[in-house]
Amino acid sequence: MLILRWILLPISLIYFLTVWIRNQLYDSGILKSKSFDIPTIVIGNLAIGGTGKSPMTEYLVRLLSSHYTLATLSRGYGRKTTGFQYAQLSSTAAEIGDEPLQFKNKFPKLTVAVCEDRCKGVEILKKDHQVILLDDAYQHRKLNPGFTILLFDFASLFSMMITLPTGNFRDTFSASSRANLIVITKCPRQLSLAQKQQIEYRIRRRSAAPICYSTIEYDQLRNRNHIPVEFDLSVYHILLLTGIANPQPLKEYLLDKVASIKELTFADHHNYDEADYIKINTAFQHLKGNKIIITTEKDIHRLHIDVFAALPIYYIPIQLDFITDRQIFDKKILNYLSHAQSVNKH
Template sequence: MIPVLRWILLPISLFYLLIVWTRNKLYDKGILKSKSFDVSTIIVGNLAIGGTGKSPMTEYLVRLLSSHYTLATLSRGYGRKTSGFRYVEMTSTAVEVGDEPLQFKNKFRKLTVAVCEDRCKGVEILKNNHQVILLDDAYQHRRLKPGFAILLFDFRSLFSTIITLPTGNFRDNFSASSRANLIVITKCPRRLSLEQQQQIEHQIRKHSDAPILYSNIEYNQLRNRDHLPVELDLSVYHILLLTGIANPKPLKEYLLDKVASVKQLTFPDHHNYSEADYIKINSAFQNLQGNRIIITTEKDIHRLHKDSLAALPVYYIPIQLDFIADKEIFDRKVLEYVSLTQSVNKH
């Protein structure tokens, strides 16, 4: 449901829609030029703002491909205070490279992780030493022509009014789904009805013939700030849920029936925590009664300064993408694309 006040901004949304539509048409007709590369390039993106599960999808692709090919991920590095091309190292900070690239590097230490706001420049630097480059959140980066495009839709976004910013949450025309090779509906309910699937597919089929697959989020074992798994009986704990992500609602819903209580402290997506924030966090934690811990997200753990919350019990819950069905179709399509481009590039 869109708040009434945002409907006041509808004229701006229509103007924004016209600009985006015109830009896409200029690229589609070749008036604005896109650059392709002789390396396998897979982009992961969405049409709406944030919260569709791009990071879990990128991690899924890393697991799928890294044992067969030399792999790199390339992101813009949202939230960083640097610019230009940078490799992400184990010693990097979220301020230098962004939280998501740092998460990738911590999870896959042998993986090449890089950030660059100019994706073409980034691919140019990476392409000679890598067979596959995964571009996180690059669907709207039309200057680069990808070899394979994976488009994500949050399940709930398809059952609300689809309209562009600032009235709605879409940053691109829905018709842009025509550029996707695979479409994945993320964060689906565990019991996805046939009627819901038909409604979604009716909507998407107006613009795209790409395979439509369904997935949800799987929550993994609790970990501490050193990324080590821990065993806790959450049912006896009062939780301060600390989030700086686009959509913390699914995590809260997951925790509600597993803990004694949840108090939520929410910050904007990719938020860089300040000393004032740490004071606020500490105060909120002290106001909890009984057994108490802080639970945050895997992205947030890389932005939280260890020293600032050293005296508090802080944990995070990793997540991963889990296909409801047809995982084999997804894997086969991706592997076929990469295998074909590797074969072509050898000749």
Template structure:
């Protein structure tokens, strides 16, 4: 961990205290949370970025969209607008954020919305939808969700859990007690019993929620028009362009499949500038032989049309894939919705 982060450790203690007091005020109803009769499912995490909230949201969309009139509601991180907005396929990442735009491009008939005030957003959507998925709203305690799915990155549970700014956690680990389901993401495919026991020992100090294990599944390479392409990647030198929290799994996936990789890394949700495009073009031109640029699905929505049409840029979509007990996970989500529906009908 960088020295600067340890220097900031006193601030982490202050941050930890503030978060603890805030949670206690909500737990004791001194600060009020608002609940809704419409089913609301929150997908969130305790750490910053990189836990797979977007693949989980997409998994739930695929699970539910044929049975319910569904809407997603996100903050729209990185957008330059404010207030409630419907996301259209013609929207830009600067208007609505990269993740909501990704949802709309993949699920054209889905209602995709952004609003920093989640309660206000649900109020607008509640009368015309049967279920609302709230992406990254676990800490938005003004809204009391009907069902909460909490994600942990596998590697984060094998290191010391420290809050910001020294560590990467934005909430106390005890906040996991509010979860209805817990999903460990980005697990190795050969997950050992010992690793599961270590994880469950840590979580069970705070939560009795069922624990599920998942990994990343990489889909077929696509072009900037979202059309699948078939390349023999082994003959290509790759410029790997990423503006996400943790690009390492994607790099590791590609290492054995390509001739070579040069990596160009930007911050999570980075809004690309003209200076960045000069840097990208220069890095690409410096590659030898057969060469292409591979980026992420989030980044493809933030790159300007000009660079997408002048350079050979492709992306690899990802999906969440359960290692086991997928049917049990689905059943618990569907049982919640069935229960709410039954209560509302009576």
């Protein structure tokens, strides 16, 4: 697979040039971006998947929901519908996507919407809301956001930054110059000064935005009804079921907490069906002794209850936890919103 990706390097060069030219056309004003008089905060990344956009969106919801009327807007990746849709507690992942469904279940009073055209989505939402959070819209250049948060996975900054398909970057590194804040996610808790210096050396060539460092905090195990449960996991053999971009951090978290782990991985945003149930059930039955299935919070919303009801499935929620600079991050967001509201009043 690695050899094939390097064979495709000429396609990566064409992809790089295409994205670079597109960005230049927007930056120069030849292609037009639309601004709005409502505060809009974009959460995005340059690489594909797995940087922690959902935990960041949830962090912002917790930070802002007591002060502002919020809405989240995303494409609704993996859904089988099109156009603008509001998420309901009765919605399915097929209707709105797994991440919006996760937001709605976790924050029932929050307005959660999906739309491929973010400008259209903002137009619909702006009359009833004070702030709109746009999940995964960094490359949606038709919209000119008021504030942009760019996420980098810690590991990605210590590898070659090559565009697709040879590398994992869907945008050029120079695009980081548009960010108002940069957050390095999934960092080791004992982040060294040398690691920070290496990261900042790379980023400072393109961006002067403040850099904050965060990691993933794993919450208590929950059942399919989202109720916390307590197990002595050390006596359980685990089938680790994932359909996310990078399941490795979850595996590493569980390794020393369980008797054994058998992995069953699917593609990111995979829509599970009955054929998958047979595969999952077979893998589960081959485990010996005390056994349960552990999955992710995103996956639990795509595992149809009626098909998987007979299996003991649990999930582990995650949260973003700042290692350093939480106050800097919060202050930058709150200052932007305070200033935006002041300007809009006039």
